[in-house]
Amino acid sequence: xxxxxxxxxxxxxxxxxxxxxxxxxxxxxxxxxxxxxxxxxxxxxxxxxxxxxxxxxxxxxxxxxxxxxxxxxxxxxxxxxxxxxxxxxxxxxxxxxxxxxxxxxxxxxxxxxxxxxxxxxxxxxxxxxxxxxxxxxxxxxxxxxxxxxxxx
Numbered sequence: 001x002x003x004x005x006x007x008x009x010x011x012x013x014x015x016x017x018x019x020x021x022x023x024x025x026x027x028x029x030x031x032x033x034x035x036x037x038x039x040x041x042x043x044x045x046x047x048x049x050x051x052x053x054x055x056x057x058x059x060x061x062x063x064x065x066x067x068x069x070x071x072x073x074x075x076x077x078x079x080x081x082x083x084x085x086x087x088x089x090x091x092x093x094x095x096x097x098x099x100x101x102x103x104x105x106x107x108x109x110x111x112x113x114x115x116x117x118x119x120x121x122x123x124x125x126x127x128x129x130x131x132x133x134x135x136x137x138x139x140x141x142x143x144x145x146x147x148x149x150x151x152x
Contacts, residue, residue, distance in 0.1 A: 009035075013043050020049050021056070 012033050019029045026044070030037045044050075093105035 013047060016040060016043055017047060017049055017052070020044070021053055 012035065016029050016033055016035075019032065020026070024032075026040045027037055030040045033040075090105055090108055093101055094109070096102045096105065
């Protein structure tokens, strides 16, 4: 005849799950709590230790992903703000009264746009000839983009 079950050892079961979650072996948990290994196995099955632990790990992973997502969003916001500032500064340099400064700023715009052929050397400050060549390149590039249907 099987023996009657005793009162549930809720504190022992909770402690056993904590030990299992910390990576302890079931035999060591049984020895520590002074219960049988069969008792630990029974608690493990009844209390769904693996499922609970899996859910906790999944929740922790989701929290980490959320935190990383927030950090990435914050970094992107800072980069966008800095980019706006840099674009504004580059625009100001394009309107510089000094031809060399203006040519370097325009060269930077061409490089950002991926245009590499036909860009004059900004250190060659022969004046209007280089600026006219740049204006021709801008008009040609804008015309090409319009014909291809690329928004500016």
